[in-house]
Amino acid sequence: MNLSTLTRASSLSTTITSTTLRRSITISSSSLSYTPTSTNPKTPLFLRPPIFTATLTDLQKFQNWAKTLTSSIGSSFKDSDNGPDSTILHRELNWFIEDAVENPNSLLTQSETEIGRVVKLRAELGDLYTLWKQRIEKRRPFQYVVGCEHWRDLVLSVEEGVLIPRPETELIVDLVCDVMKMNEEMKSGLWVDLGTGSGAIGIAIARVLGEFGRVIATDLSPVAVHVAQFNVKRYNLQDKVSVMQGSWFDPLSGFEGRVAGLVSNPPYIPSGHINGLQAEVGRHEPILALDGGEDGMSDLLHLCNGAEFMLKSGGFFAFETNGEDQCRFLVDHMKSVHNNSFCDLKIIPDLAGIQRFVTGIRS
Amino acid sequence: MTSNILRTAYRRRSSSILSPYQSISTFFQSSSHPQSIDKQQNHVSGFEFISKNAYGFSSVSNKRSTLSCGCCFNNTQMWFSTQTAVEPSTSDGLTVDDIVANQWTILDESESDWKSHASAVAQSIRLIKKRLKWKKLKVRLEMLSIQIEKPDLWHNPVHAGKISREHGSLMGKMKEVNGLERELIDHIDMIKLAHEEDDPDLELESVKALLRMRQSVKEKEHEALLAGEHDSCSCYIEVQAGAGGTESMDWAGMVMQMYKMWAQRHGYGVTVVDEMRGEIAGIKRATLRVDGEYAYGYAKAEVGAHRLVRISPFDSAKRRHTSFAAVAVTPILGDGSHHVQINESDLRIERYRSGGAGGQHANVTDSAVRITHIPTGITAACQNERSQHQNKASAMAVLQSRLDQREMARQAQMNAQYTQSLTDNSFGNQIRSYVLHPYRMVKDLRTNFEVSDPDSVLEGEIDDFILSFLTDSMDKENEEV
Ligand SMILES: C[S@@+](CC[C@H](N)C(=O)[O-])C[C@H]1O[C@@H](n2cnc3c(N)ncnc32)[C@H](O)[C@@H]1O
Numbered sequence: 001m002n003l004s005t006l007t008r009a010s011s012l013s014t015t016i017t018s019t020t021l022r023r024s025i026t027i028s029s030s031s032l033s034y035t036p037t038s039t040n041p042k043t044p045l046f047l048r049p050p051i052f053t054a055t056l057t058d059l060q061k062f063q064n065w066a067k068t069l070t071s072s073i074g075s076s077f078k079d080s081d082n083g084p085d086s087t088i089l090h091r092e093l094n095w096f097i098e099d100a101v102e103n104p105n106s107l108l109t110q111s112e113t114e115i116g117r118v119v120k121l122r123a124e125l126g127d128l129y130t131l132w133k134q135r136i137e138k139r140r141p142f143q144y145v146v147g148c149e150h151w152r153d154l155v156l157s158v159e160e161g162v163l164i165p166r167p168e169t170e171l172i173v174d175l176v177c178d179v180m181k182m183n184e185e186m187k188s189g190l191w192v193d194l195g196t197g198s199g200a201i202g203i204a205i206a207r208v209l210g211e212f213g214r215v216i217a218t219d220l221s222p223v224a225v226h227v228a229q230f231n232v233k234r235y236n237l238q239d240k241v242s243v244m245q246g247s248w249f250d251p252l253s254g255f256e257g258r259v260a261g262l263v264s265n266p267p268y269i270p271s272g273h274i275n276g277l278q279a280e281v282g283r284h285e286p287i288l289a290l291d292g293g294e295d296g297m298s299d300l301l302h303l304c305n306g307a308e309f310m311l312k313s314g315g316f317f318a319f320e321t322n323g324e325d326q327c328r329f330l331v332d333h334m335k336s337v338h339n340n341s342f343c344d345l346k347i348i349p350d351l352a353g354i355q356r357f358v359t360g361i362r363s
Numbered sequence: 364m365t366s367n368i369l370r371t372a373y374r375r376r377s378s379s380i381l382s383p384y385q386s387i388s389t390f391f392q393s394s395s396h397p398q399s400i401d402k403q404q405n406h407v408s409g410f411e412f413i414s415k416n417a418y419g420f421s422s423v424s425n426k427r428s429t430l431s432c433g434c435c436f437n438n439t440q441m442w443f444s445t446q447t448a449v450e451p452s453t454s455d456g457l458t459v460d461d462i463v464a465n466q467w468t469i470l471d472e473s474e475s476d477w478k479s480h481a482s483a484v485a486q487s488i489r490l491i492k493k494r495l496k497w498k499k500l501k502v503r504l505e506m507l508s509i510q511i512e513k514p515d516l517w518h519n520p521v522h523a524g525k526i527s528r529e530h531g532s533l534m535g536k537m538k539e540v541n542g543l544e545r546e547l548i549d550h551i552d553m554i555k556l557a558h559e560e561d562d563p564d565l566e567l568e569s570v571k572a573l574l575r576m577r578q579s580v581k582e583k584e585h586e587a588l589l590a591g592e593h594d595s596c597s598c599y600i601e602v603q604a605g606a607g608g609t610e611s612m613d614w615a616g617m618v619m620q621m622y623k624m625w626a627q628r629h630g631y632g633v634t635v636v637d638e639m640r641g642e643i644a645g646i647k648r649a650t651l652r653v654d655g656e657y658a659y660g661y662a663k664a665e666v667g668a669h670r671l672v673r674i675s676p677f678d679s680a681k682r683r684h685t686s687f688a689a690v691a692v693t694p695i696l697g698d699g700s701h702h703v704q705i706n707e708s709d710l711r712i713e714r715y716r717s718g719g720a721g722g723q724h725a726n727v728t729d730s731a732v733r734i735t736h737i738p739t740g741i742t743a744a745c746q747n748e749r750s751q752h753q754n755k756a757s758a759m760a761v762l763q764s765r766l767d768q769r770e771m772a773r774q775a776q777m778n779a780q781y782t783q784s785l786t787d788n789s790f791g792n793q794i795r796s797y798v799l800h801p802y803r804m805v806k807d808l809r810t811n812f813e814v815s816d817p818d819s820v821l822e823g824e825i826d827d828f829i830l831s832f833l834t835d836s837m838d839k840e841n842e843e844v
Contacts, residue, residue, distance in 0.1 A: 082719045087640070088729045095728075095749060141726045150749030167714070167730040167751035168722050269723050280726035290723050323720060351714035351732065351751070354721055 041230040044147035044157045050102035050120035059101070059119055066093050066132045073136065081278045083139065092135070092142045099146045100128055139279035149198070156198045156231050161223030163289035165200035168350040169265050172318050173204040175348065175359055176261060179316045180208060186316065188212040189260025194248055194303060195219055197289060199228030199241070201263055206232075206240040215241040218251050221288055248299075249306045259310045265320040266299035268292040296322050297329065304334055308341045311362035317342075324355040331358060451541075451548040453555070459485050459544045472574060477554050480573045484547050487580040488540065494587035494837060495536055504533045536590075543583065546576060586657060588833040593771075594660030596694040599636070599764055603648040605668070605687030605790055609641060610675045615688040616645030617821055618669055622662075623651065624823030631655035636757055637744045644677070650743075650761060652695075659694040664832040665825070666692050667794035674800050683800055689790050693768040701763060702770040711735040712755060715746075734758045741765050795828065797821070810835045 054062075070089045077083030084092070098104045102120035123131070134140040143149040143164045149156050151165045152173060158164050180186045187210035193202035195218070202217035209215070217232075219225050228243045244251035252259075269290045274282065281290070292299050300319060307317045321327050327347040334342050342360040350356040452458045467482035507530040510516065517523045550573040557566035589595065600622050604615035626633045632654030639647040653662060668687050675684040696702070715731045731746030732754040743761035748754040797817055798804045805820045805828075806813035812831040814820060820828075 082725070084728070091747075092728050142728050143726075150753065152750055152752040154750075163723070164726060166722055166725070167727065170750070170752050265723075267723070273724070278725055281724065285726070320722065322722060322724075350721065351712055352721055353713070356722065 041157055041227045042147055042159050044099075044155070045122055046099040046146065046148060046155075047157075048122040050122050052121040052124050053118050054121055054125045056117045056119055058125060059097075059121075062125060062128055063093075063097065065129070066096075069132070069136050077139070077279070081276070083278050083280060089136070093132070096128075096132065096135075096142070096146060099148075139283060141280040141284055144284060151200050152204055154200070154203060154231075154235070156200055156203070157227055157234065158198050159223070159227060160284065161221065161286055162227045163197045163224075163285055165198055166265075168352075168354075168356055169201065169320055170204075171348070171350060172201055172263055172265065172320060172357065173208070175318050175357065176205055176263065176316075177208055179261070183314075184210075186213075186260050189315075190255065190258060191215045191261040191263070192252065192255075192259050192310070193217040194262070194264040195266050195289075195299075196228050196243065197224050197265075199231040199243065201265065202228070202241050202243075203231055203235055203237060205261075205263070206237045207235070209240065213240070216252065216255075217241055217243045218246055218248070219243070220245070220247050221286065223286075224289075248302060249310060252310060256309050257312050259312060260315050262303075262307050262311055262315065262317045263319070264303055266292065266303055268296045268300060268320070268322040268326060270294060270296040270322075292322070297326060300326065300330060301333065304330060304338070307362070308338050313362055315362040316359070317362070318357055318359040320357055321355075327355045327358050334358075334360065451545045453548050453551050455555075457548070457551065459488055459547060462547075463489055472577065475567075475570055475574075477551070477570045477573055480570065480577045481547065481551055483577050484543075484573070484580050487577075487584050488543050488547065490584055491540060491543070491580075491587040494584070495540070495590065497540075500533055500536065504530070504537060507533065539583075543576075543580060547573075550576060585830060585833075586660075588830070588837055589657050589660030591660060593694040593696060594663075595657050596659040596696060597632075597652070597654040598659035598662050598695055599693050599761060600651045600653060600662055600665070601648065601691040601693070602646070602651075603689045603691075604641070604646065605689065607684070607686050609643045609645070609677045610684050611686040611688065612641030612643075612645035612647055613677065614645065614669075614671045614686040615648070616641070617671075618688045618690065619646060619649050619651060621821050621823055621825065622653075622665070625825050626651070626653045626655075626658070626823075628823050629655065629658075629661075631658055635747055636761060637746060652761075659692065661826075661829050661833075662692045663694075664829040665690050665794075667792040668790045670793055670796045672796070672798045672800065687790050687793075693764040695760065695764050696767055701767055702774070703763070703766040705736070705759075705763060705766065709737050711737055714751065730754050732758050734762050736762055736766060739766065739769065741769065807832065 067090070070093055071086050073086045073089060075085045078085045100122050102122065121128070131145050135142060135145050141164055143158050144160055147157060147159060149158050149164050151167075152170050156165060176191075187208070191202075191205050191209070191213065193199075193205065193215060196202045197219060199217055202215045206213075206215045217228055219228065222245060225243055225245045232238060232241045232243060267288070267290050269277070269292055271291050271294055273296075274287065274291055276282075277290075300321060303319060311317060319330070321330065324347075331345050331347060334345060341363055343363045345358065345360040347355050348357040348359060450458055450460075452461075462481055462485040465482070467478040469483045469486070470476055470479040472480075507526055510526050511530055516526065550569060553569040554566060554573065557563075557569055602615050602619045602622070604611040623633050623635075632652075634652040634654075636650045636652050638649040641647055668689050671686045671688075672683065674681050678684060711734070713733050713735075715729075715733070719725055728749070729746065730748075730751035731744060732751060733742060733744040734755070735742045741762065743758045743765060745754045745757040745761065748757055794809055795805065795807050797820070798806075799817055803817050804813055804815050805817050807828050810828075810831045812828055814827070
């Protein structure tokens, strides 16, 4: 991939909403082609063809079994590591069934006479039992169980080996939108998402870019690269987003000083905290996506340094951090070490009120 | 013209929708007041007179055109006329008014008697006209048409927009009713023709089509009750438990369930946007989004306090308890018709904080968002969506609806038509009583309408309550005019 392919103008419409996308893809899932490799991403449950059947009675039996199992959790996960309580798990169970059944609305309107009715499923009934057991007994994250995460207005494919995008990170896209609102030119620039994971931030940015705007999304993990590519294709953004494998700025040689916007949610958890993490995170998500070194700052600092030479003048950056301490440290670092390179440095809180993001402009 | 050609032509335009309200048809008969008979209408059966102060129709003024059309055999002429100039009549000169006047006995729908069907449809059309205040509507429409013709109308675009919207809406109603009249006449013509041509198949099919019209026109009757500006909108239904702990929360949950089932029965989309569960049972409060035509028009009849009397299953001493649940309903206005422009900087948007560091530390599927409109203190929350972004959008829509409602109430200066948002006050306005013990009854305190089967009501069969209330309020309105 080189600059010329990246900057090739393409006028492909990218304004499909996730609902229409979801619907149209559900119908023609076979037309989703991606090169089969050993790291072939798994198709999310809701996109699999409904080739299995079960009677409504059997499905309800499953539902009752799962409800009982779920209720038995009470607040024990919450008490042990701030995991989900049974109210949240019950909601997940509803979504699980929503994703697994071809026509979930039909379950609502069932009447007594329809008990023997057959419903179409996207996985075998036996697998539903196995999957829900994994959710509860193994604390396998719900998003891995169903193979997707709803994030902003996107439904992203995720699987073991790639980080499940967090709600906090949605705000990075809002920050980017604000910048674009103030400066229309940014819509036609080159944007970079470093450590893209599932491709979340890069894809969301690509959908608000103008005709000439492009995104490069990078990740060191081959699984992440494949999953990101899969998601890029799902949203038909191949002409706008290129996913590259490599460590941080390595895949970007040649773009120094040409980047309009640089965003990243790099690993920022201090190594010492990894052991005490919530089971869903610590036992199942990739350590490469979480561990930010002794103070959690090693990648963030590396990114700050890189931003100085990658961004063009007037270019924008936004980084997610672990909270107030890291935010302050970064801002101080940028002011002292990179004095005069950045201006308009800001610390921005997430919706839970935690100081989460550092943003700024390359002078 | 051969029957075959007629038949195909007929099939093409006789598809009709089945009414979800069929079972309610009998209700109207029981609430009639035959003692009040308007002079101009003394040929009409008592069934028509729901309103004590029945509105006079100008059946007389139309007689002239009836006559001139009575001898004209050409049906197509009527198909192309869009205005009221010609009152439709069958090939042998029968008009809708004539059919009403004939007082053909109305039999049960299951009886395949075309005269009975025709008579029922004609009655419905008369009722619809009355509910639409037909004479006034015509005068108003004429006035608007004159205004719309004025060359300087668009000098004031806001005014012009209002005028042309109202004109369009009244015109639509006018055309719809005229269309119904024409459809009835055409069905009768077709039945008579099939009979003359000795084509029993076609005759049977034509009678069936008339029956379908009889069923679908019932729904139109109800829609005619819903002529309010926002009645056709989707809406939010909000339920809040009154004082009294678990017993009240359980009751609030039952009320919410009643509305869910009611909405599903109607084929409306149903989503729980926000729900705060009780610790032991039921809900503290919840917001339900109901999507579909006329959801607001119907649901607004439910605003107020709902009272339950029963032996509480939560009371080990098995005592009788009285609990309350308050219901508020707000319309979801279409884009561009909002009454309030929300200023982003007036908002505080928060996520429920579960404690902990968040971000990469936590795996969450719970991304509930609460939005506070700082100047008014009005809040809205949503947790049913799967992403924070969607929860925020959904909560914004609730907030918009609540702010619109508040503004409408202000503008209407607490006009009774508009409900208030949920406050302590909502519990003061008691509208309905559900008694499970010592006897079983549900009674509406506004209309005195009552049924003795609370279970079916709690399973969502509340249409009779809604329609009796709407009919009552319309009658009251008419009295005041
Ligand atoms: C916290 S995750 C963020 C993923 C995604 N941007 C998101 O917000 O959902 C950090 C990502 O950085 C990637 N990563 C870790 N070390 C990296 C490196 N040296 N170079 C590039 N990417 C790296 C991980 O594979 C992981 O996908």
